[in-house]
Amino acid sequence: MRTLLFIIQKEFLQIFRNKGMLPIIFIVPIVQLLILVNAATFEMKNIRVSVVDMDLSSSSRKLISKYEGSPFYKVVQTTFSYDEAMDLMQKGKVDVIIRIPNGFERQLVKENLSKVQFVINAINQAVAGLSSGYCTSILIDFNRELMQDWLSPAQMAGLKNIQTDFSYWYNPKLNYKTYMVPGILVLLVTIIGLLLSGMNIVREKEIGTIEQINVTPIRKIQFIAGKLAPFWIIALFELAFGLSIGKLVFDIPTVGNLWLIFLSGGIYLFVILSIGLLISTITNTQQQSMLVTFFFMVVFILMSGLFTSIESMPAWAQQVDRLNPLMYFIKIMRMVLLKGSAFADISSLFYSLVVFAIVMSSLAVWRYRKVA
Amino acid sequence: MPAILVEHISKQFSGVKALDDISFSIDNGELFGFIGPDGAGKTTLFRILTTLLLPDSGTAMVNGLDVVNDYLRIRQDIGYMPGRFSLYSDLSVEENLNFYATVFGTTIAENYELIRDIYIQIEPFKKRMAGKLSGGMKQKLALSCALIHKPSVLILDEPTTGVDAVSRLEFWEMLKRLKNSGITIAVATPYMDEASLCDRVALIQNGKLMAVSTPIEVTKTYPWKLFSVKADDIFGLLNDLRNFPGVHTVFAFGQAAHVSFKDRQTGEEKLVEYLQMKGHTGISVHSADANIEDCFMELMIKT
Numbered sequence: 010m011r012t013l014l015f016i017i018q019k020e021f022l023q024i025f026r027n028k029g030m031l032p033i034i035f036i037v038p039i040v041q042l043l044i045l046v047n048a049a050t051f052e053m054k055n056i057r058v059s060v061v062d063m064d065l066s067s068s069s070r071k072l073i074s075k076y077e078g079s080p081f082y083k084v085v086q087t088t089f090s091y092d093e094a095m096d097l098m099q100k101g102k103v104d105v106i107i108r109i110p111n112g113f114e115r116q117l118v119k120e121n122l123s124k125v126q127f128v129i130n131a132i133n134q135a136v137a138g139l140s141s142g143y144c145t146s147i148l149i150d151f152n153r154e155l156m157q158d159w160l161s162p163a164q165m166a167g168l169k170n171i172q173t174d175f176s177y178w179y180n181p182k183l184n185y186k187t188y189m190v191p192g193i194l195v196l197l198v199t200i201i202g203l204l205l206s207g208m209n210i211v212r213e214k215e216i217g218t219i220e221q222i223n224v225t226p227i228r229k230i231q232f233i234a235g236k237l238a239p240f241w242i243i244a245l246f247e248l249a250f251g252l253s254i255g256k257l258v259f260d261i262p263t264v265g266n267l268w269l270i271f272l273s274g275g276i277y278l279f280v281i282l283s284i285g286l287l288i289s290t291i292t293n294t295q296q297q298s299m300l301v302t303f304f305f306m307v308v309f310i311l312m313s314g315l316f317t318s319i320e321s322m323p324a325w326a327q328q329v330d331r332l333n334p335l336m337y338f339i340k341i342m343r344m345v346l347l348k349g350s351a352f353a354d355i356s357s358l359f360y361s362l363v364v365f366a367i368v369m370s371s372l373a374v375w376r377y378r379k380v381a
Numbered sequence: 382m383p384a385i386l387v388e389h390i391s392k393q394f395s396g397v398k399a400l401d402d403i404s405f406s407i408d409n410g411e412l413f414g415f416i417g418p419d420g421a422g423k424t425t426l427f428r429i430l431t432t433l434l435l436p437d438s439g440t441a442m443v444n445g446l447d448v449v450n451d452y453l454r455i456r457q458d459i460g461y462m463p464g465r466f467s468l469y470s471d472l473s474v475e476e477n478l479n480f481y482a483t484v485f486g487t488t489i490a491e492n493y494e495l496i497r498d499i500y501i502q503i504e505p506f507k508k509r510m511a512g513k514l515s516g517g518m519k520q521k522l523a524l525s526c527a528l529i530h531k532p533s534v535l536i537l538d539e540p541t542t543g544v545d546a547v548s549r550l551e552f553w554e555m556l557k558r559l560k561n562s563g564i565t566i567a568v569a570t571p572y573m574d575e576a577s578l579c580d581r582v583a584l585i586q587n588g589k590l591m592a593v594s595t596p597i598e599v600t601k602t603y604p605w606k607l608f609s610v611k612a613d614d615i616f617g618l619l620n621d622l623r624n625f626p627g628v629h630t631v632f633a634f635g636q637a638a639h640v641s642f643k644d645r646q647t648g649e650e651k652l653v654e655y656l657q658m659k660g661h662t663g664i665s666v667h668s669a670d671a672n673i674e675d676c677f678m679e680l681m682i683k684t
Contacts, residue, residue, distance in 0.1 A: 015483040023471050217467040221526070224431050224461045225484045226453060 012227065016235025024239060034205070034243060035250075038197040042251055045193050046186055046259060049316075056140050059086040059094040059103040066114035072125070072151050076107065081143050095128075104130050105140055117155075179347045187262060190255040191342035192315040197251060198274075199281055199335055200306065202244040206285025207302040209236055210377070211292050233374045237282045244278045245271065264349035270342065273355065276362045277338040283369035284334075290377045309335045337362050382445050384409045384534050384565035385430065390439035392425055392588075399425040401588040402439070407567060407581075412560045414579030415569040416673065422588040423569035424464060427538045430567070431461045443534055457485070460527035464538040464569075466519050470512025474503055474522055477511050478529060485530030495562070496525045499555055517548030524555065535559065537568040541575065553578050573674040584677050591680040596673060603671035603679060605629055605641035608649070612656060613663040621659045625652070632678055639675055 024030060058076055062069050076082045085103060088094055097103040106128040117123040127144050131137035180187050213219040222232070248271070255261040285302065292298040311317075312326070313335040319327060330336050337358045344350035344358075352359070383406040392400040399422045407413045415423050428434035429441055432452035441448045443455045468477045478500070482489050493500075503521050506514065511522060520540055527535060537556075541549045553575065560566055560580075568579070576582045577596045584591040584599070592599055612618040619638055622631045627644040640652075649666045656664050671679075 012484060012486065015480065019469075019472065019476070019480050022476065023469065026471050216470070217463065217465040218469055219467075220433065220463045220465075221461070221467040221481075222484075223433055224456055224459065225481070226456045226486070227484050 013231050013235055013238075016227070016231065017238045020235060020239040024243070034201060034247070038201060038247060038251065039254060041197055042190075042193060042254055043258065046189050049189060049193070054081060055083050056081055056143070057085045057102065057104045058082050059088065059097055059106045060084055061088055061091050061094050061106060061108040063089060063111040064109050064113035068114040068117060068155075069109045071154075072109065072148075073107070075147050075151055079143075079147060098128070098130055101130075101132075104136070105144065107144075186259045187347060188343070189315075190259050190261045191346050192313070192339050194248065194251040194255060195277075195335065195339050195342055196310060196313070196315060198244050198248050198278065199309070201247060202240060202278055202281040203285045203302055203306060204299075205240050205243075206236070206282045207288045207298045208295050209240075210286060210289035211295050211298045214293060215295060229374050229377050233286060233370070233377055236286060237279070237370075240282050240285075241275070241278055244282070245275060248274050248278075261346065263346055265345035266351070269345050269352060269355070273338065273341045273345075273359055273362060276359070276366050277334060277341075280334045280362060280365040280369050283366065283373045287369060287373040287376055290373060309333050312336065313339050315339055331361075334362060334365050337365075382409075383407055384411070384444060385413075385567060386442040386445075387426075387430075388440050390426070390429060390436045390441055392422075392429065392434070392437050394425075398588050400429075400436070403588070403590050404439075405583055405590060405593050407565060409565055410560065410563050412556060412566045412578075412580045413568070414576055414582040415567070415585050416571075416573060416576045416582050416677065417569075417585035418571055421585045423585060424538055425588075426585075427461075427536055427567070427569060431459060431536055432456060457530070458533050460530070460532035460535045462523050462527045462535075462537045462540055464542065466523060468511050468519075468523060468526060471510060473508050473510055474514070475507040477522060478526055481526040482529045487530050489529065492529055492531045495531055496528050498558060499528075500525045516544050517551070520544055520548065520552060521555075524552075528559070533564060535564050535566045537566065539569050539571065541570060541572065549575070573672070573677060576673040582673070584673075584680055586677075586681055591683075592676070599673060599676050600671050603676050605643060605679075606645050606647065607669050607671050607675065608640045608642075608652065608666055609634070609637045609669040610640055610652070610656075611637045611663070611665045612661040614661060617659075618656070618661060621656065621661070625655055630678065630682065632675075634674070639669065641675075641679075 024034075060073050060076070062073060073084070077084050082105075086094060086097055091106070091108060094103065094106045094108075098106060106126075108126040108128065110124065110126070113123050113125070125148065127141065129137050129140050129144075177183050210219070213222065252263075252267075252270070256263060284305070288298055288301050288305075292301060312319075312322070312330050312333050314330075315335075319330060319336060322330065341350075341355050341358050341362075344355055348354075385407040387406065388404050390400055390403045391398070403422075403426065415426070417423055425434065429436050429448060430443060432448050432455050435449060444458055446455050446458070448455060469480070472480065478489055482492075499521050503514070503518050503525070506518065511519065514522060524537075524540070527537075541552055544552065549572075556566055556568065557578075570576075576599075579596060581593065581595050582599060583593045592602070594602075610618065610622065615633070615636070615638070619631055619633060622628060622638055622640050625640075627642050627647055629641040629643045630639075631641075632639050649668070652666050653664055656666075
């Protein structure tokens with residue numbers, strides 16, 4: 010036990026003595042949290058619109074004014090020439106072209122049916138999907154107002170109508186920051202934990218100190234535990250720090266029990282650090298370790314459910330994703346923080362992490378060889 | 382019971398024989414030197430003795446303990462200093478020593494007696510980071526760390542490589558004192574001049590032991606008549622000597638050439654005459670006793 014404490018003390022000494030490491034551990038994640046949360050947004054604002062109104066009727070004006078009045082749209086061009094509008098889209102200066110054909114109002118009055126064309130830039134399919142969603146919802150709104158104007162109250166009453174109202178549970182204002190902060194926080198502690206531990210043992214291999222350690226009676230488990238504990242403490246501290254920033258700066262809700270967050274966080278970080286140390290024991294240079302770590306990190310992050318929903322992945326990918334510890338912890342974070350889930354609700358996720366922790370740490374201890 | 386007993390050890394690395402059927406034994410309290418060029422197999426042998434590497438075949442015992450089966454107990458008994466400086470350069474002198482003491486379950490105070498002579502020289506710098514020490518001080522610190530748990534066998538892999546001549550002498554003085562306190566020491570070195578400081582030496586080359594004996598015995602086995610020859614033009618001298626009839630070997634040795642003759646009848650006069658005829662100036666020739674390096678070269682030719 011004394012040996013273990015001493016190894017931990019030695020690791021802390023080395024970490025805090027490394028002048029380049031401290032800012033990486035403490036400042037970079039904070040800056041990233043502040044920048045990423047504000048930048049990585051799915052919210053659409055300032056969709057640039059080009060209006061090609063060939064009708065110039067009161068109805069077409071009314072429709073256009075709805076887009077002009079919306080906070081999501083910014084009309085950057087009004088023209089009669091579709092080619093001109095298309096030209097701007099080619100140059101990437103316009104996201105949506107709204108084309109109202111000649112005779113729009115006349116057809117509406119005569120035949121009760123008229124057409125509008127939306128041309129949407131789909132270079133980024135996520136943005137395109139959202140734009141088209143917004144556009145149609147405005148059009149539906151416009152339709153309802155038309156009916157109110159043209160139909161008598163008696164006729165209106167005759168129309169069957171289902172009214173839809175939405176209420177968004179757990180995130181009533183659909184504040185994307187509420188959704189992103191817990192996820193990005195997990196991402197940051199993961200990157201720090203995985204990189205620090207991944208580089209650690211392999212660094213001792215590179216500078217040769219491992220050879221002197223290997224001839225000592227230190228036990229494998231002591232050595233690995235002594236390596237893991239300092240990073241574990243640092244990463245947990247960072248999680249706490251990040252949560253405070255989330256609360257103070259972004260005012261994210263913390264509905265659930267924070268102890269539950271730290272309990273699962275502790276297990277999760279144990280998994281991540283074990284993976285890092287495992288990588289560190291099987292590689293021979295810091296460069297190799299970094300590449301392997303990077304590979305796993307990209308897969309873990311892209312499949313974590315932070316940027317894309319897991320439910321929309323193909324079935325086989327969802328099965329593969331069960332091996333992704335990041336996915337579990339992001340789910341736990343969101344469930345506990347936003348929804349106030351109790352242990353019973355997250356127990357299956359929690360136990361999965363426990364299994365991960367046992368498997369990964371045993372692998373790391375087993376793979377660490379006290380031979381040259 | 383010998384401190385180290387090695388029987389028929391062999392080790393291959395992807396087809397290259399690093400050690401080829403090596404056997405020897407080192408007595409308790411002996412200062413035993415392994416002399417050989419880089420790549421001779423010294424480090425591989427030491428790694429097997431320190432339980433870091435498994436031999437392909439053969440057995441090795443340290444204090445009667447098998448290096449394969451009793452490796453945990455051996456690690457308590459030996460002090461090892463790898464060829465490369467392998468202490469933590471971002472920890473201070475004191476912290477390094479403290480760390481290795483704790484790892485072996487002891488304290489600096491408990492075994493201070495043993496390392497005092499060595500440690501006292503670096504103690505003024507105990508707050509300095511190990512990476513900032515000079516080469517000689519690094520060696521002293523490494524030796525202190527290897528000794529802090531009071532090992533009965535000390536295994537030093539090229540401890541004096543890259544250390545200046547004065548520090549090298551000092552280092553060997555320290556080894557002498559440690560030997561007198563009863564510690565068995567196995568030391569590897571590429572420097573032939575250090576051989577005479579050992580109780581016994583083993584000449585090692587291409588994974589084979591060529592001779593195991595006391596330094597004096599080794600030099601006595603040298604079979605030929607040996608001359609030390611000097612002249613102003615040393616390069617021309619070497620070439621001309623090689624063409625002299627009856628010559629066995631010619632090696633440059635410092636400022637002189639060591640020439641050996643298979644023919645015991647060859648005299649100094651004949652040689653001087655020959656060199657004068659070749660137009661050399663400043664010629665001096667006298668018969669010499671073979672040193673370890675001569676013997677090593679001789680053994681290398683034979684194998």
